[in-house]
Amino acid sequence: MNELKSGVRRLTRVVPMTLLLLAGMVIVFSALVGPAKYLKLSNIMNVISQCSSGVGIVALASFLAICSTGVDLSLGGIVSLAGMVTARILTAETGTLAGLRTSAPGLLLAIAILASLAVGALMGSLNGVILSRTNIPSFIITLGNFKICETLSRVLAGGSTVRISNMPQFEFIGGGSLMSVSQTVQQGARTSTRMIGILPVSALVMVLLYLLFSIIMKRTRFGTYVYAIGGNYEATEMSGVNTTKTRFTVFLLGGVIAAVTGIILTSRLTAASAANGLGLEFDGIAAAVVGGAAMTGGRSTPWRTLIGALIISVLRNGFSMVGMANSLQMIAIGAVLIIVVAVDVAKNRRR
Amino acid sequence: MKKLLCMLLVAMLALACVAAVAEDYEVTLILKDNTSAGWRYLAAAAIATGDEIGVKVTENSPLETQDADQQYNAVLDAIEKEVDAIIIAPVDSAGIVPAIEKAVEAGIPVFTTNTRAFVNNEDDIVTFVGVGNEQGGYDIAKYMFSQFPEGEPINLIIVDGNRTGQTTLDRIAGIERAIAEDDRVTLLDCQEAKFSRAQAQEIMENFLVKYDDIDLVIALNDEMAIGAYNAIVAANRVDEMLISGFDGTPEGLQAVLDGQITASLNQDLPGQGSEAVKAVKTWLDGGDVEDWIVVGGEVCTPENAPALLEKLVK
Amino acid sequence: MSAIKKHLDTLSRLAVLIVMFVLLVLVSPSFGTLTNILNVLRVSSLTLIIATGIALCMLVSGIDLSPGATIALTSILFGRYFQMGHSTGEMVFGIAGILAVSAVIGAANGFCVAKLSLPPFLATYGIQQIVRGLAYLLTNGLVYSGFTEQFKFIGGGSILGIHTPIIFAAILLIIVGFLLNKTTLGRRIYAVGSNRESARYSGINVTGTLMMSYILSGLIAGFAGIVYTSRLNCAEPTIGAEFAQQAIAAAAIGGISFKGGHGNVFGIIIGALMLTLITNGMTLLGIDSDWQVGATGVIIILAVLIDRNTAKKKV
Numbered sequence: 001m002n003e004l005k006s007g008v009r010r011l012t013r014v015v016p017m018t019l020l021l022l023a024g025m026v027i028v029f030s031a032l033v034g035p036a037k038y039l040k041l042s043n044i045m046n047v048i049s050q051c052s053s054g055v056g057i058v059a060l061a062s063f064l065a066i067c068s069t070g071v072d073l074s075l076g077g078i079v080s081l082a083g084m085v086t087a088r089i090l091t092a093e094t095g096t097l098a099g100l101r102t103s104a105p106g107l108l109l110a111i112a113i114l115a116s117l118a119v120g121a122l123m124g125s126l127n128g129v130i131l132s133r134t135n136i137p138s139f140i141i142t143l144g145n146f147k148i149c150e151t152l153s154r155v156l157a158g159g160s161t162v163r164i165s166n167m168p169q170f171e172f173i174g175g176g177s178l179m180s181v182s183q184t185v186q187q188g189a190r191t192s193t194r195m196i197g198i199l200p201v202s203a204l205v206m207v208l209l210y211l212l213f214s215i216i217m218k219r220t221r222f223g224t225y226v227y228a229i230g231g232n233y234e235a236t237e238m239s240g241v242n243t244t245k246t247r248f249t250v251f252l253l254g255g256v257i258a259a260v261t262g263i264i265l266t267s268r269l270t271a272a273s274a275a276n277g278l279g280l281e282f283d284g285i286a287a288a289v290v291g292g293a294a295m296t297g298g299r300s301t302p303w304r305t306l307i308g309a310l311i312i313s314v315l316r317n318g319f320s321m322v323g324m325a326n327s328l329q330m331i332a333i334g335a336v337l338i339i340v341v342a343v344d345v346a347k348n349r350r351r
Numbered sequence: 352m353k354k355l356l357c358m359l360l361v362a363m364l365a366l367a368c369v370a371a372v373a374e375d376y377e378v379t380l381i382l383k384d385n386t387s388a389g390w391r392y393l394a395a396a397a398i399a400t401g402d403e404i405g406v407k408v409t410e411n412s413p414l415e416t417q418d419a420d421q422q423y424n425a426v427l428d429a430i431e432k433e434v435d436a437i438i439i440a441p442v443d444s445a446g447i448v449p450a451i452e453k454a455v456e457a458g459i460p461v462f463t464t465n466t467r468a469f470v471n472n473e474d475d476i477v478t479f480v481g482v483g484n485e486q487g488g489y490d491i492a493k494y495m496f497s498q499f500p501e502g503e504p505i506n507l508i509i510v511d512g513n514r515t516g517q518t519t520l521d522r523i524a525g526i527e528r529a530i531a532e533d534d535r536v537t538l539l540d541c542q543e544a545k546f547s548r549a550q551a552q553e554i555m556e557n558f559l560v561k562y563d564d565i566d567l568v569i570a571l572n573d574e575m576a577i578g579a580y581n582a583i584v585a586a587n588r589v590d591e592m593l594i595s596g597f598d599g600t601p602e603g604l605q606a607v608l609d610g611q612i613t614a615s616l617n618q619d620l621p622g623q624g625s626e627a628v629k630a631v632k633t634w635l636d637g638g639d640v641e642d643w644i645v646v647g648g649e650v651c652t653p654e655n656a657p658a659l660l661e662k663l664v665k
Numbered sequence: 666m667s668a669i670k671k672h673l674d675t676l677s678r679l680a681v682l683i684v685m686f687v688l689l690v691l692v693s694p695s696f697g698t699l700t701n702i703l704n705v706l707r708v709s710s711l712t713l714i715i716a717t718g719i720a721l722c723m724l725v726s727g728i729d730l731s732p733g734a735t736i737a738l739t740s741i742l743f744g745r746y747f748q749m750g751h752s753t754g755e756m757v758f759g760i761a762g763i764l765a766v767s768a769v770i771g772a773a774n775g776f777c778v779a780k781l782s783l784p785p786f787l788a789t790y791g792i793q794q795i796v797r798g799l800a801y802l803l804t805n806g807l808v809y810s811g812f813t814e815q816f817k818f819i820g821g822g823s824i825l826g827i828h829t830p831i832i833f834a835a836i837l838l839i840i841v842g843f844l845l846n847k848t849t850l851g852r853r854i855y856a857v858g859s860n861r862e863s864a865r866y867s868g869i870n871v872t873g874t875l876m877m878s879y880i881l882s883g884l885i886a887g888f889a890g891i892v893y894t895s896r897l898n899c900a901e902p903t904i905g906a907e908f909a910q911q912a913i914a915a916a917a918i919g920g921i922s923f924k925g926g927h928g929n930v931f932g933i934i935i936g937a938l939m940l941t942l943i944t945n946g947m948t949l950l951g952i953d954s955d956w957q958v959g960a961t962g963v964i965i966i967l968a969v970l971i972d973r974n975t976a977k978k979k980v
Contacts, residue, residue: 330797338787386901
């Protein structure tokens with residue numbers, strides 16, 4: 001028993017605990033659903049694209065906020081607002097924008113995306129301006145900002161869903177794939193051949209963002225400062241680091257990252273509704289924390305956060321494939337969150 | 352940690368074993384949420400009918416929010432599960448289209464119930480089972496207006512559902528069409544109560560303070576109508592106004608019988624569920640199915656409520 | 666003079682509240698009617714009750730995100746199991762059952778925070794997920810209704826024209842006010858909240874105090890569940906989704922510090938009233954419900970920004 005214990009301990013030193021948890025979940029679900037059905041390529045791609053259009057990218061923003069000892073509850077609202085801005089611009093009925101739809105759809109798309117990112121940056125910087133200059137808890141400010149974003153999104157929606165049609169380039173972002181393979185599926189007596197996208201654009205965007213932030217966090221001064229603020233705020237400030245600027249940037253970037261999710265989500269559904277994305281802020285926090293971030297700041301990495309996000313996505317998809325009640329899924333996520341954090345806290349205390 | 356993990360896995364295994372029983376056809380049913388009473392009646396009827404005719408119906412609806420993306424994910428999961436058919440009541444008639452196209456691409460027939468999907472190609476949907484929500488809104492509004500004497504002004508309050516969803520938009524459009532045809536009607540106010548009894552009650556409390564002269568309250572479902580009624584009772588103003596609901600749920604019909612609300616519109620939600628499952632069976636067996644299977648649609652009044660209620664409870 | 670200085674904070678909040686009220690009456694005369702004032706008080710009483718519980722956690726520099734879920738679960742339990750018969754005895758048994766369950770939920774929060782040292786935000790979020798999941802599991806989406814007249818009186822009746830929830834909120838505030846100001850537990854709560862380490866050195870049982878705060882918050886949420894279920898005359902699992910946020914906002918506007926150790930019951934009252942005034946006022950002015958959410962957001966941000974205690978530049 002003791003040997004096993006130390007074996008596990010040695011294993012977790014090499015492989016993060018969360019990765020083991022993820023692997024364990026995949027094994028269990030494939031046992032329950034049947035490996036042939038669960039582990040087939042199309043389902044793997046399914047989980048990945050579900051992750052990248054939902055919690056996956058938002059989790060990165062949550063990680064940044066938590067790493068610098070805050071939380072960002074406005075992310076879900078920003079996702080909704082940014083998605084709505086994209087849709088509104090793409091479907092503008094009058095003025096220059098409407099003209100562009102036929103004459104230069106690529107340009108229109110670029111404008112829509114840039115505007116959406118700008119709105120994300122703006123709402124993020126609203127958090128940043130206040131939180132970098134005061135010691136008000138981020139919880140309450142970002143909660144207020146969430147409500148503002150949700151309202152703006154509803155007002156922009158004008159009491160309906162904004163539907164985007166005939167914009168294949170835009171649909172490509174959330175639903176397209178750079179490369180596809182064909183897969184034959186046996187369904188009872190029927191056999192059908194389906195094209196499975198193996199490089200979904202949204203997943204590529206997600207991986208690129210994580211790669212980018214992995215480099216930023218490791219190699220740039222900004223990254224070092226974020227970790228330093230999380231480690232010890234007073235000491236960091238006394239050592240001459242511009243903490244105001246760093247904290248501002250964290251929330252600004254958070255807004256931009258959330259806007260990316262908004263664009264992907266709108267593209268995936270080819271429609272924007274003010275309800276889209278609301279609630280992702282808590283999923284993001286759960287993912288970042290399951291990935292190893294501590295509320296006290298300064299811990300975890302982007303890649304670990306991605307594992308956390310995948311755990312949440314695998315859990316959702318698995319429960320749904322097995323056909324279990326969604327309320328059990330809710331309980332499971334709550335339980336995983338508490339257990340992971342409890343183990344983490346206990347481990348640190350031992351150290 | 353290890354022990355906890357093991358326990359978690361065992362628990363999950365045990366739960367899964369309960370769920371895994373094979374039947375002839377497997378169908379995923381995706382409704383708008385997992386919480387409102389109306390959807391529960393639909394799901395229960397669908398599952399019961401499925402049991403009778405050899406169709407295994409598994410529900411996978413978004414949990415608490417009416418979330419278009421969760422419905423999208425549910426469709427994708429159903430495709431991966433390789434089910435034989437998907438029945439869906441879209442939260443967002445436009446937002447569900449890409450998911451439906453993916454299902455069709457994968458060779459899985461899609462059936463809509465309660466709410467239509469705005470597909471680009473009509474052949475993507477086998478059939479729609481339900482009433483027209485726009486027509487329903489129009490009919491209930493017309494009926495309620497007819498309760499008032501000729502030439503007398505009607506001050507109207509609408510307790511709205513959820514403006515991010517299609518059902519609400521359609522019903523409101525129908526009510527607005529009826530308002531436009533009737534010059535007695537003045538729309539005083541309209542606020543959303545998210546189809547919840549609790550929220551409707553609070554909104555109605557505010558309206559009762561704000562307006563002294565309300566004649567008619569149209570609520571977009573029965574739950575909200577009952578919530579509004581509770582508020583009106585608390586304010587001792589029951590005699591001043593009429594209330595209408597929508598859906599024809601057992602609680603709604605009972606409220607009509609008790610005289611708490613004047614009328615509701617029978618959607619026959621259980622009927623939607625069982626008819627949809629029957630249509631799936633017919634289609635998968637190689638039979639033909641109508642493009643639109645009309646279920647319900649009549650205004651529920653104290654006269655027909657006993658019969659409707661008996662049908663539901665059975 | 667020093668007394669005024671001591672309460673300057675609360676007084677300035679009160680002044681803002683009064684100015685808001687006067688402005689609303691000037692714009693819309695129906696606002697000043699006794700019916701509406703009672704209405705505002707009744708609507709805010711629920712936020713007030715929940716905020717009181719959360720404030721106890723905030724005072725020990727924690728937070729409680731679970732009250733909404735606790736209300737949903739207890740309400741479902743009452744509707745489904747506890748309300749088996751219609752006698753007074755069974756109703757009392759049911760209410761006792763609700764309070765016991767909510768105390769257990771509070772204790773679970775307390776255990777995670779005090780014994781396992783989990784961050785309160787995460788611990789109570791995780792617990793609220795589990796609790797609400799259970800609520801869904803138990804109901805399968807159905808609504809339970811049709812309670813006895815006796816039970817309905819608890820949240821829906823009135824005594825001398827004053828709605829019962831207002832009376833309950835007032836009683837609760839008096840009890841909690843007494844507890845915070847006049848008892849050892851109250852002094853301990855403030856001490857643990859202001860500085861946990863020095864509280865520990867001075868011999869205060871920190872773990873016990875934390876546990877008590879969360880158990881009390883759970884109990885108060887259960888109490889709110891009884892009042893709310895009775896007022897609605899129905900039990901549904903979705904209720905209370907935004908209660909925790911609303912109550913936290915009320916506490917924050919009322920000057921309960923997130924850092925702990927600072928704030929009083931008067932602040933909570935002012936905060937809850939202010940939030941209700943905004944939504945009620947906007948409804949009376951005919952402003953679309955879409956904008957109300959956003960206005961609440963703006964008020965939350967402004968209120969904490971102008972708060973002298975929290976808004977100072979970082980140390």
